Amino acid sequence: MFKKTTVMILMFALFSPAMLYAKHSPVSSPFSFSLKVQPAISITLVGNMAFSAVSVPAAATDVILLPLASNTNGNGSAASFTVTGKAGEYFTASVQNATTVLGIGEALANPMSADSFLIGEGGAGSYPYIGTFGVSNTIYVGCTLHMTASQAAGDYAGSNSLLVSYN
Numbered sequence: 001m002f003k004k005t006t007v008m009i010l011m012f013a014l015f016s017p018a019m020l021y022a023k024h025s026p027v028s029s030p031f032s033f034s035l036k037v038q039p040a041i042s043i044t045l046v047g048n049m050a051f052s053a054v055s056v057p058a059a060a061t062d063v064i065l066l067p068l069a070s071n072t073n074g075n076g077s078a079a080s081f082t083v084t085g086k087a088g089e090y091f092t093a094s095v096q097n098a099t100t101v102l103g104i105g106e107a108l109a110n111p112m113s114a115d116s117f118l119i120g121e122g123g124a125g126s127y128p129y130i131g132t133f134g135v136s137n138t139i140y141v142g143c144t145l146h147m148t149a150s151q152a153a154g155d156y157a158g159s160n161s162l163l164v165s166y167n
Contacts, residue, residue, distance in 0.1 A: 041091070041164050042084045046138070049079035051145060060149050067118045067125035067140035078140040083164050085133040090167040093119045093139055094128040095160050102145070102158035110152040116144040119162075130167065139164075 051063060052075055065071060067078050085091055095117045103111040118125035119141050131137060141162060 038089065038166050039086050041166070042082075043162060043164055044082045046080040046082055047077060049077070049141065049143070051076040054147070056151055056153055057147050057149060061147050063145040063147065065142040065145070067120040067122075067142040069122055069138075069140060071142075078142040079162070081139045081141070081162055083133075083137045083139050084135075085164075085166065087133050087135060089133050090130060091133055091164055092128050092130050092167055093162060093164045095119075095141065096163055097160050100143075100158045100160045102156040104152065104154040104156055108158075110154065110156075112145065112147050112151060112156065114143045114145045114158065114160075117160075118142045 049065065051065060054063060063075050064073070065075050065078055066073070069078075069080070071077060083091070083093070098117070099113050099115045101108055101111050101113055103109050117127050119127060119129035119139060121129075121131060121137060121139060125140070125142060129139070131139075139162065
C-alpha cells in the first residue's frame with residue numbers, strides 16, 4: 001500500500017498542471033494607443049429655407065427646391081449654413097428627419113410634407129452629402145415639398161436640423 005501511494009504521489013507531482021506549464025514562459029508583444037481629437041465642428045445658420053408663394057393647386061403637385069445659393073426655377077431659396085472644421089478633413093452632412101411635416105399654426109393644420117433632401121455646396125447636391133472642410137464651407141439644403149390637391153391657403157411652417165460630422 002505504501003509503495004502504491006508513493007508511486008501515485010510521485011506521478012501526480014511529475015504530471016501536475018503546474019509542472020506541465022512551468023517549462024513554457026508567457027510571450028508578450030507591446031502595443032500602443034492612439035487617438036485623434038478633432039477640433040469642434042461649427043455650424044452657423046445663414047438663411048432659412050423659404051419657398052416662393054404658390055397658388056392653391058388643383059391637383060397634387062411637388063415643388064422642388066435645389067441646394068443652390070440662388071434657385072433659378074423661382075421656387076424659393078435653400079437653407080444655407082456656414083460650416084467649419086479641420087481643413088482637409090472629410091465630413092458628412094445630413095438632416096435629422098428624413099421627412100418634415102409643414103402645417104398652419106401650432107397644430108400643423110392642413111399638413112404637407114417635405115422630403116428628398118439634397119445637400120451641397122452650390123452644385124446638384126446629394127444625400128447624404130460628403131465634403132472636405134476648407135477654411136469655411138457654405139452648405140445649402142434643398143428638398144421636395146409635396147402639396148395636395150386644393151391645399152388650404154395659409155402660412156405654413158416646419159423645421160428640421162442639419163447634422164455634420166467628421167468621416
